[in-house]
Amino acid sequence: MADSAQAQKLVYLVTGGCGFLGEHVVRMLLQQEPRLRELRIFDLHLGPWLEELKTGPVQVTAIQGDVTQAHEVAAAVAGAHVVIHTAGLVDVFGRASPETIHEVNVQGTKNVIEACVQTGTQFLVYTSSMEVVGPNIKGHPFYRGNEDTPYEAVHRHPYPSSKARAEQLVLEANGRKVRGGLPLVTCALRPTGIYGEGHQIMRDIYYQGLRLGGRLFRAIPASVEHGRVYVGNVAWMHVLVARELQQRPALMGGQVYFCYDKSPYKSYEDFNMEFLGPCGLRLVGTRPLLPYWLLMLLAALNALLQWLLRPLLLYAPLLNPYTLAMANTTFTVSTNKAQRHFGYEPLFSWEESRTRTIRWMQAMDSSAQ
Ligand SMILES: NC(=O)C1=CN([C@@H]2O[C@H](COP(=O)(O)OP(=O)(O)OC[C@H]3O[C@@H](n4cnc5c(N)ncnc54)[C@H](O)[C@@H]3O)[C@@H](O)[C@H]2O)C=CC1
Numbered sequence: 001m002a003d004s005a006q007a008q009k010l011v012y013l014v015t016g017g018c019g020f021l022g023e024h025v026v027r028m029l030l031q032q033e034p035r036l037r038e039l040r041i042f043d044l045h046l047g048p049w050l051e052e053l054k055t056g057p058v059q060v061t062a063i064q065g066d067v068t069q070a071h072e073v074a075a076a077v078a079g080a081h082v083v084i085h086t087a088g089l090v091d092v093f094g095r096a097s098p099e100t101i102h103e104v105n106v107q108g109t110k111n112v113i114e115a116c117v118q119t120g121t122q123f124l125v126y127t128s129s130m131e132v133v134g135p136n137i138k139g140h141p142f143y144r145g146n147e148d149t150p151y152e153a154v155h156r157h158p159y160p161s162s163k164a165r166a167e168q169l170v171l172e173a174n175g176r177k178v179r180g181g182l183p184l185v186t187c188a189l190r191p192t193g194i195y196g197e198g199h200q201i202m203r204d205i206y207y208q209g210l211r212l213g214g215r216l217f218r219a220i221p222a223s224v225e226h227g228r229v230y231v232g233n234v235a236w237m238h239v240l241v242a243r244e245l246q247q248r249p250a251l252m253g254g255q256v257y258f259c260y261d262k263s264p265y266k267s268y269e270d271f272n273m274e275f276l277g278p279c280g281l282r283l284v285g286t287r288p289l290l291p292y293w294l295l296m297l298l299a300a301l302n303a304l305l306q307w308l309l310r311p312l313l314l315y316a317p318l319l320n321p322y323t324l325a326m327a328n329t330t331f332t333v334s335t336n337k338a339q340r341h342f343g344y345e346p347l348f349s350w351e352e353s354r355t356r357t358i359r360w361m362q363a364m365d366s367s368a369q
């Protein structure tokens with residue numbers, strides 16, 4: 001008892017802890033980080049599921065706050081040993097303005113960095129994205145690349161631009177002196193497209209398929225590979241990187257790591273069918289049903305409609321020029337940098353990741369009926 005009381009001494013803060021990834025990070029920390037004394041969960045919207053966590057041995061503190069408000073961030077960070085900054089505005093559908101995306105993703109990250117410096121927090125893990133690399137606007141493929149693969153990263157869309165700028169700020173902050181004189185140690189994790197329990201886009205595509213009579217129509221050639229990674233493994237990587245950053249600051253400080261696991265390389269649609277298929281949906285066509293030029297036209301039309309309707313309503317379909325380019329450009333990673341630097345191995349096999357995701361979708365399905 002005395003031993004475990006002594007061992008439980010660390011305070012962690014997870015920003016965005018009620019989001020899709022954030023919730024998995026929170027639950028993973030509670031399961032896998034025995035040195036945890038207090039876990040602070042900071043989010044704009046707090047989830048009701050937090051209540052059930054408050055009965056465990058770790059003190060769980062829910063903080064409703066906004067990363068764009070420097071004073072709220074500083075108050076949450078004060079006294080924390082480690083910050084895992086997952087909060088962000090994930091919008092590639094034109095729901096939010098470019099200014100708002102920048103404010104949350106860039107200014108929010110600046111506020112987190114400054115809060116660490118001012119209050120003396122030494123370890124900061126940032127959830128970046130594959131999108132800081134690509135796909136770029138020229139549609140160049142990134143085929144099974146790693147952290148050192150040369151690639152022309154060119155951003156125009158507000159989301160990847162904001163993630164790239166925020167990642168740069170986090171990496172540049174590595175080594176800054178925090179209050180008390182110790183150096184800040186930072187690193188960034190770059191997930192590819194995350195899937196798993198709680199994935200909103202998968203849910204949307206599933207309901208779209210149901211509306212279309214249980215069918216989805218192939219839009220992208222099966223040969224275009226899109227990188228995907230299971231949310232449980234992304235969460236595990238966050239827990240491990242946060243722990244090991246404290247042990248190996250010289251090696252890991254200022255580094256970026258792609259998030260990867262054993263999920264197969266497939267096209268975006270074929271990959272989704274691994275889960276949607278067992279839920280009764282069918283992907284129609286071995287080749288795209290519409291020619292690419294027509295899809296581009298439809299995507300452009302959607303963008304025009306979004307602009308025209310904006311004063312009246314928010315029209316934000318899945319298909320727009322940006323999402324089409326994303327889905328239609330090969331972007332996959334093949335790396336072992338996380339394994340080499342901090343001993344990462346996926347916690348969940350592909351079979352388990354798949355089963356868990358299917359189980360979640362089937363439960364969603366039965367609760368909807
Ligand atoms: N979903 C994906 O496929 C990928 C996501 N990422 C990154 O992972 C992180 C988490 O993404 P998801 O969990 O998918 O998104 P999400 O939208 O489910 O979670 C983001 C969380 O941040 C919170 N948040 C947003 N604005 C905030 C603000 N101003 N102040 C405080 N909290 C705020 C939201 O309330 C939400 O709970 C993001 O930084 C995203 O850029 C990176 C790669 C892929």
Ligand SMILES: CC(C)CCC[C@@H](C)[C@H]1CC[C@H]2[C@@H]3[C@H](O)CC4=CC(=O)CC[C@]4(C)[C@H]3CC[C@]12C
Nearest residue numbers: 090092129131193219268318319323324326327
């Ligand atoms: C109807 C179209 C032909 C298919 C649309 C699919 C798109 C909605 C998705 C294709 C690729 C996705 C993105 C990708 O996985 C990388 C991402 C990384 C992030 O950091 C956030 C999410 C996302 C932008 C993801 C969003 C949905 C797609 C664009």
